[in-house]
Amino acid sequence: MHGLLAREGMAPTELLERGRAEVRGYGGHVVNGEVADAAREGDGFTVTLVDGKSVRARRLLVTTGLVDLLPEIPGLRERWGRDVLHCPYCHGWEVRDQAIGVLATGPMSVHQALLFRQLSGDVTYFTHHSAGPDTEQAEQFAARGIRVVTGAVTAVEVADDRLVGVRLADGTVVRRDALSVAPRLVARAGFLAGLGLRSVDHPSGVGEYVPADPFGRTEAAGVWVAGNVSDLAAQVGAAAAGGAVAAAAINTDLIAEDTRQAVAALRSAESR
Numbered sequence: 073m074h075g076l077l078a079r080e081g082m083a084p085t086e087l088l089e090r091g092r093a094e095v096r097g098y099g100g101h102v103v104n105g106e107v108a109d110a111a112r113e114g115d116g117f118t119v120t121l122v123d124g125k126s127v128r129a130r131r132l133l134v135t136t137g138l139v140d141l142l143p144e145i146p147g148l149r150e151r152w153g154r155d156v157l158h159c160p161y162c163h164g165w166e167v168r169d170q171a172i173g174v175l176a177t178g179p180m181s182v183h184q185a186l187l188f189r190q191l192s193g194d195v196t197y198f199t200h201h202s203a204g205p206d207t208e209q210a211e212q213f214a215a216r217g218i219r220v221v222t223g224a225v226t227a228v229e230v231a232d233d234r235l236v237g238v239r240l241a242d243g244t245v246v247r248r249d250a251l252s253v254a255p256r257l258v259a260r261a262g263f264l265a266g267l268g269l270r271s272v273d274h275p276s277g278v279g280e281y282v283p284a285d286p287f288g289r290t291e292a293a294g295v296w297v298a299g300n301v302s303d304l305a306a307q308v309g310a311a312a313a314g315g316a317v318a319a320a321a322i323n324t325d326l327i328a329e330d331t332r333q334a335v336a337a338l339r340s341a342e343s344r
């Protein structure tokens with residue numbers, strides 16, 4: 073959230089704290105802790121934390137996001153979210169007109185190069201371990217003035233706490249101000265195994281997600297998901313909107329259950 077929110081003067085942690093304060097203001101409880109496991113128990117769930125504490129719930133809304141798996145290149149991880157970037161919509165404006173590198177890591181890398189080309193006339197595409205652009209893509213790169221550098225990238229060069237270049241296996245250093253990398257996006261969902269839920273390969277090839285219907289309902293009854301855990305491309309706005317949609321769907325489900333139980337109780341009382 074470095075781009076939009078930071079420019080408006082709000083740090084991501086402050087946004088989180090404001091949201092939590094709002095939840096508490098409506099009588100909700102926020103528990104700090106890492107969930108280790110979730111299990112079905114009776115007509116609800118027990119969520120167990122790493123510290124051994126547990127929480128009961130009638131329904132679950134899972135919003136644990138994803139992990140960005142970066143290529144193992146020395147120096148890369150330390151620059152992540154600073155001058156090693158992935159999303160032009162998040163921080164593209166901050167690197168406009170700079171010398172930008174795009175490290176080929178997956179199916180979206182060519183698109184990523186064309187995206188960053190909108191922001192700078194100086195874009196270099198590093199093929200790294202990929203086969204490189206195909207004939208059509210190479211023509212597109214030539215037409216857009218995107219330079220292609222073949223060979224494995226072995227390090228990210230940093231000076232005065234700034235990325236200054238990309239080192240290749242043959243020792244060449246290509247000067248760059250920023251490097252765009254598409255990480256593999258993997259939903260944080262390991263703790264859902266006890267409910268029969270797991271992340272699966274996303275059809276786009278960019279990572280793993282927990283599938284759900286448009287309201288966030290998963291194939292495990294009573295369990296909903298929202299945000300990056302299910303929608304790998306969601307930014308803050310879409311993740312929050314997903315939570316609101318799922319919350320209304322959960323409430324609808326609870327209303328139905330409460331009503332079923334009330335009708336059953338009424339019938340039972342009438343039959344006495």
Ligand SMILES: Cc1cc2nc3c(=O)[nH]c(=O)nc-3n(C[C@H](O)[C@H](O)[C@H](O)COP(=O)(O)OP(=O)(O)OC[C@H]3O[C@@H](n4cnc5c(N)ncnc54)[C@H](O)[C@@H]3O)c2cc1C
Pocket residue numbers: 073074075076077105106107108135136137138140152153161162163260263298299300301306307308309311
């Ligand atoms: C470098 C970078 C820059 C970005 N910049 C922007 C931007 O400028 N604008 C924008 O809109 N988006 C931006 N994004 C995307 C944005 O961060 C995501 O869209 C958003 O955070 C998704 O929200 P989420 O709630 O789904 O997941 P997250 O924000 O990842 O929240 C998941 C939460 O679940 C917690 N969690 C995970 N596992 C467990 C567990 N087992 N138990 C308990 N808690 C757990 C995590 O600690 C985390 O707090 C950026 C992303 C990156 C990586």
